[in-house]
Amino acid sequence: MPPVFQKTAIGFGAKNAGCDGFMIGFFPAILSLIIGAAGWYYMFYSRAAEKLSGIEGESANRRRVRLRRANGLAMFLLAVALCAGFYSFDPKVSPLPFVATWVTVFILLVIIMVLGLWDILLTKRIRRKRSDGSQT
DSSP states (O other): OOOTTTEEETEEEEEEOOOHHHHHHHHHHHHHHHHHHHHHHHHOOOOTTTTGGGSSSSHHHHHHHHHHHHHHHHHHHHHHHHHHHHHHHOTTOOOHHHHHHEEEEEEEEHHHHHHHHHHHHHHHHHHHHHHHHHHH
């Protein structure tokens, strides 16, 4: 590892780089907490998709609600994986779990992106139907 970086009690941090050690050590935890809270909210408290039931069909609305809940679960799992990736494994001591954790993080990011794009496609479908219905 370059001499600029050193293993500290609060994680990997820049040595003499002018960065605050508090933010270097606790930023991943704060980020994980925010992502986990957003995922928890989408899983249990978000009712935005259910409010579209009057605009889209019932089966499409149920699909959208399940889609958003699955995305919330993926966000919550991402928060756990990020926290594990930053704080659980040292790449020098246990490289395989370290790599497996970060591969999991990237897979969860891809899943979140795909589910988000799917939701956008469902929204575009609603807009297209509404614009076609209003022009005729």
